[in-house]
Amino acid sequence: MLLAWAPIPLGSNRGWAWAILVGGAFFILGFWLILWALEKAQVPDALRNAWPAFVLLGAFAALQAFHFVPLPPDWVEYLSPHSARLQAATTFLTGPRETMxxxxEPHASQVALVKTLGYSAVFFLVLALVNNRSRVLNAARVLVYVAVIQGVYAVLMHLSFSNDEHFGTIIAHGTSASGTYPNRNHFAGYLEMMSAVGIGLLIAGLSDKRAETWKAFLRDLVAWVLSPKMVLRLSLCVLVIALTTTHSRMGNTAFFSALMIAGVLGIVLSRYATRNTVILLASLVVLDLLIVGSWFGVEKLAARIEATTVEDVRTREEPAAYTLPLIKDYPILGAGPGTFYVAFPKYRPETVVSFYDHAHNDYAQIAAESGILGLSLLGGVVLLSLIAALRAQWVRRDPLMRGMAFASTMGITALLIHSWVDFNLQIPANAALFMVILALGWISLHLDRAHA
Structure with a gap:
């Protein structure tokens, strides 16, 4: 329920909304820990084997906490000269500083730490609670079908050219499908991840049984049409329609690029890949892009990509480009988690009059706020999870685990591509769901390994 709710209140990108998301994760985690202390809950293999990721997440959280610990000015001068100089420049307002x-902006860093702990709690809970096959299926289905409801709502609002007030924010649905997100690019990021989970479910349900006769083939075809797999396939069509009507250039590029990359990796790595898997992946590209998409705005999307000018690209790249001097000034530790909106104005040229609270590039923003050290720690978590998913495709025979490994690989790849020009990981709902995608990589490798 918490993960289903997260996208609804503007992607949980409001103070009260992300407080519900993070607070809910802490509450469930606390309840699980009580059950564990009473020996009513067990530590699954996936949770136990994901300890390297938790070490890196713990180190990143400790780094964030270290940013707002009062230190002697000499220490701050040594560790972050620009931060010390900036705080020393305000002594005429505050008087001499005994600590720095x-x-x-310590308060912003405290808020960022709370969010990080909440996302880490989501990662922990998925590994702890999604601990058998039925729960994997239930969790994946809930995520996909909630996304389908979001997709239907987004497309209908878009086709009706509505401007709707949602939790106090006006969302212009007429220009593009945006769902419950104020920004269509973040809605596209949400759909990328949920589509990856849906494709993983489809792969999990495939078999390599071949029909010996035309009669058997027709019987199997009718059985497939009447089975829940057909509902899932239609659901994926809805998600692709919604993604296409967002008209998000990088969102759609990331989705189809990730589908092809994950597809090739899955076929190359999986010793147990079936012929039907190859057919399914080919049909996803051909049917969804050329047939379904052509009816619901792929031409507008193509026209928008074709009409993209150098000025458009420069506008999207400007915040990230102007962030580079900020990173150079705070190379190792960063200016402080959550402080981009405070630090960036100093590095913004006079020609840029817009206010930027994000860098429109997750890599640049994380490096600016937490330094190269923080970016490396988070990158390590993502890399380890991706390796776990790829290993699962190599060693697992279980179709469900191979499907979830594919979902994790594709979801991670899509967000890594999209993050070059957008800030999906700064949106609480998308960040939390990305942690779910990371957790699926560990689950696909370690769940029921005795039966692999």
Whole structure:
């Protein structure tokens, strides 16, 4: 329920909304820990074997906490000279400082730490609670079908050219499908991840049984049409329609690029890949892009990509490009988690009059706020999870685990591509769901390994 709710209140990108998301994760985690202390809950293999990821997440959280710990000015001067100079420049307002912090805005860093702990709790809970096959199926189905409801709502609002007030924010649905997100690019990021989970479910349900006769083939075809697999396939069509009507250039590029990359990797790595898997992946590209998409705006999307000018690209790249001097000034530790909106104005040229609270590039923003050290720690978590998913495709025979491994590989790849020009990981709902995608990589490798 918590994960289904997260996208609804503007992607949980409001103070009260992300507080519900994070607070809910803490509550469930606390309840699980009580059950564990009473020996009513067990530590699954996936949770136990994901300890390297938790070490890196713990180190990243400790780094964030270190940013707002009061330190002697000499220490801050040594560790972050620019931060010390910036705080020393305000002494005429505050008087001489006995202590300083590495963060140029300690309160923003405290908020960022709470969010990080909440996302880590989601990662932990998925590994702890999705601990058998039925729960894997239930969790994946809930995520996909909730996304389908979002997709239907988004497309209908778009086709009706509505401007709807949603939780106090006006969302212009007429220009593009945006669902419950104010920004269509973040809605596209949500659909990328949920589509990956849906494709993983489809792969999990495939078999390599061949029909010996035309009669048997027709019987199997009718059985497939009447089975839940057909509902899932139609659901994926809805998600592709919704993604196409977002008219998000990088969102759609990331989705289809990730589908092809994950497809090739899955076929190359999986010793147990079936012929039907190859057919399914080919049909996803051909049917969804050329047939379904052509009816619901792929031509508009193509026209928008074709009409993209150098000025459009420069506008999207400007915040990230102007962030590079900020990263150079705070190379190792960053200016402080959550402080981009405070630090960036100093590095913004006079020609840029817009206010940017994000860098429109997750890599640049994380490096600016938490330094190369913080970016490396988070990158390690993602890399380890991706390796786990790829290993699962190599060693697992279980179709469900191979399907979830594919979902994790594709979801991670899509967000990594999309993050170059957008800030999906700064949107609480998308960040939390990305942690679910990471957790699926560990689950696909370690769940029921005795029966692999």
């Amino acid at each position: 912090t590495l963060s140029i």
